[in-house]
Amino acid sequence: MQITEHVHALRIPFQVHLPSGVTLERFVYTFLILGTRICLVDSGVATSETVIFETLEKAGRKPREIDLLVLTHSHPDHIGAARAIREQTGCLVAAHGAEKGWIEDVDLQSRERPVPGFRTLVGGSVPVGRSLADGDEIDLGDGHSLKVLHAPGHSAGSICLLYEKERALFSADAVPVAGEIPIYEDIVESVRTLKRLRALPGVDHLLAAWDRPRQGREVDEAIAGGQQTLQRIHSIVTGLAGKGAPGNPMELCRKALAAMGLPPALANPLIARSFLSSLKVKDGRNLFKA
Numbered sequence: 001m002q003i004t005e006h007v008h009a010l011r012i013p014f015q016v017h018l019p020s021g022v023t024l025e026r027f028v029y030t031f032l033i034l035g036t037r038i039c040l041v042d043s044g045v046a047t048s049e050t051v052i053f054e055t056l057e058k059a060g061r062k063p064r065e066i067d068l069l070v071l072t073h074s075h076p077d078h079i080g081a082a083r084a085i086r087e088q089t090g091c092l093v094a095a096h097g098a099e100k101g102w103i104e105d106v107d108l109q110s111r112e113r114p115v116p117g118f119r120t121l122v123g124g125s126v127p128v129g130r131s132l133a134d135g136d137e138i139d140l141g142d143g144h145s146l147k148v149l150h151a152p153g154h155s156a157g158s159i160c161l162l163y164e165k166e167r168a169l170f171s172a173d174a175v176p177v178a179g180e181i182p183i184y185e186d187i188v189e190s191v192r193t194l195k196r197l198r199a200l201p202g203v204d205h206l207l208a209a210w211d212r213p214r215q216g217r218e219v220d221e222a223i224a225g226g227q228q229t230l231q232r233i234h235s236i237v238t239g240l241a242g243k244g245a246p247g248n249p250m251e252l253c254r255k256a257l258a259a260m261g262l263p264p265a266l267a268n269p270l271i272a273r274s275f276l277s278s279l280k281v282k283d284g285r286n287l288f289k290a
């Protein structure tokens with residue numbers, strides 16, 4: 001799907017096989033920027049290179065023209081096909097320094113952050129040739145560039161990318177999606193990131209990994225919706241803790257899900273970790289103020 005003159009969005013469906021035998025149907029978006037040089041934002045899960053390369057061929061371009069792969073962070077659905085793409089195109093891989101360790105050693109990541117189906121979602125480790133930091137400019141050729149925004153919260157080294165010339169913001173997993181249970185490491189950082197994204201001027205296209213592309217007024221509505229989701233979770237979790245809820249993280253997670261009207265059976269350690277980050281907030285009174 002073409003979004004702007006140079007940006008194309010690819011929706012990549014995939015399955016996650018849970019240990020319980022249940023199969024989850026999921027999808028993730030990756031983005032191609034087709035300029036004089038070709039930049040890919042995130043790689044999708046393992047084997048996504050097939051659909052990415054097909055999209056390029058249909059647009060009259062060649063896979064080997066990809067010269068940069070920017071990974072917004074190290075999670076499996078973003079880095080899964082990175083190794084195959086680098087091997088087949090020779091592209092440079094760029095990511096924030098804080099994500100480098102888990103991208104360059106996926107075995108380490110699967111030990112430290114085990115997620116169901118990790119081995120089928122990730123094709124292998126890949127070297128990060130360029131470490132990105134907040135404020136960096138990524139040259140796309142012909143006077144086009146991406147601005148790197150460090151966007152911690154979902155993960156320590158998550159980044160968003162601002163493509164000012166085409167008024168597009170690649171937000172990766174920074175904005176919680178309405179109706180989904182958000183995953184984040186640090187609610188304070190997540191809220192700060194959302195405030196920063198919401199204040200950016202001139203964004204007409206919000207391009208997230210887990211949501212369809214949003215345009216115009218929908219951009220602010222989507223980010224505001226993400227803020228409301230975090231506020232609701234924070235108030236439920238701190239409320240439960242105030243009532244002397246169980247110290248067991250999974251139990252607290254199940255209770256919080258139930259209070260949100262969601263099945264407690266959805267609880268898992270990643271969600272528990274997200275919710276628990278609310279209990280580390282020393283003074284949350286100003287957290288959600290504009």
Ligand SMILES: [Zn+2]
Pocket residue numbers: 073075154173
């Ligand atoms: Zn993620």
